[in-house]
């Protein structure tokens with residue numbers, strides 16, 4: 001067995017890992033390998049609460065919905081933040097409050113541009129990777145583009161990490177990877193059955209993350225978000241049900257449900273998702289396995305529509321029904337026991353409270 005195979009095996013079984021300098025060297029030359037390993041502490045396990053400090057953080061997709069909320073939190077903590085976003089979906093106004101701050105930099109760039117990504121990532125010590133084509137519908141329309149951004153773009157970032165100071169890579173995956181699971185709650189052990197090019201791209205990118213962890217010891221955390229909602233979710237043909245329903249109700253029109261409305265989702269407020277990301281950053285080591293981020297509570301789309309009708313006081317508007325959409329999953333709800341155990345994650349915002357908060361953003365009168 002060659003030295004490099006031996007080291008890969010030892011990394012795989014968790015016996016050794018590599019720090020950023022070692023990874024840089026490994027990225028350059030395998031011959032330096034034998035000087036690079038350090039024995040990993042035997043006690044390192046699923047979640048170790050020893051805090052580390054990360055001061056230079058890259059957030060991809062930071063002008064988008066979830067990314068911009070992560071930006072708010074990290075900038076507030078006075079860490080240096082660099083956002084990479086091509087503004088294809090995201091909006092500069094989501095981060096406009098930070099543009100003049102000393103610890104904030106926005107770079108309009110495409111994560112498919114490897115040279116640019118390498119240049120931006122080289123001085124970072126952690127990455128939150130949120131940039132993606134985040135729409136199931138769009139992925140059916142253009143699976144090649146979706147794959148380019150979601151898979152090749154992720155691979156570019158992982159490759160760039162090898163020649164950088166990056167020690168932690170937190171990847172935004174999706175519950176879409178489970179497809180139509182039989183069990184009412186999906187745990188991370190539930191079989192993945194992608195039902196759309198989007199879901200396939202997210203699981204492919206997860207696999208690249210795991211591979212870079214195994215091969216190079218890059219510390220990777222994969223967070224599988226369920227249905228995230230909150231302020232700044234963009235409105236358009238690719239938006240989620242909550243944004244679409246609110247938009248219709250505010251325009252005096254009934255919400256339109258695709259299918260019979262009995263399909264269920266686990267709606268998680270964006271501040272809970274940000275908190276999960278912060279926990280993932282602060283934990284000193286978490287195995288590079290997926291972790292579900294949701295609430296563990298299933299809500300049917302029909303109940304969601306009625307809840308929004310109730311909150312907005314537009315009782316005269318009864319939900320309308322349309323054809324089911326291709327690629328839609330029937331039931332989706334997170335088993336969050338692993339997130340609780342490994343990250344100490346606990347969702348705090350109940351759906352009604354989160355929706356009331358969201359509606360306040362619209363600035364229109366409604367009844368809570």
Ligand SMILES: NC(=O)c1ccc[n+]([C@@H]2O[C@H](COP(=O)([O-])OP(=O)(O)OC[C@H]3O[C@@H](n4cnc5c(N)ncnc54)[C@H](O)[C@@H]3O)[C@@H](O)[C@H]2O)c1
Pocket residue numbers: 060061062063064065066067084085086087088089090091109110111112129130131132133134149153172173174175224225226227228229234240
């Ligand atoms: N919103 C959800 O409910 C949800 C659920 C599960 C997973 N996710 C994942 O979370 C992440 C963030 O999703 P979101 O809802 O904030 O979506 P979003 O579309 O608001 O944000 C994605 C951002 O990525 C940027 N982007 C797209 N292509 C790019 C490229 N080639 N180079 C640079 N930037 C690019 C967009 O401009 C946008 O700002 C995505 O990875 C998505 O797959 C979201």
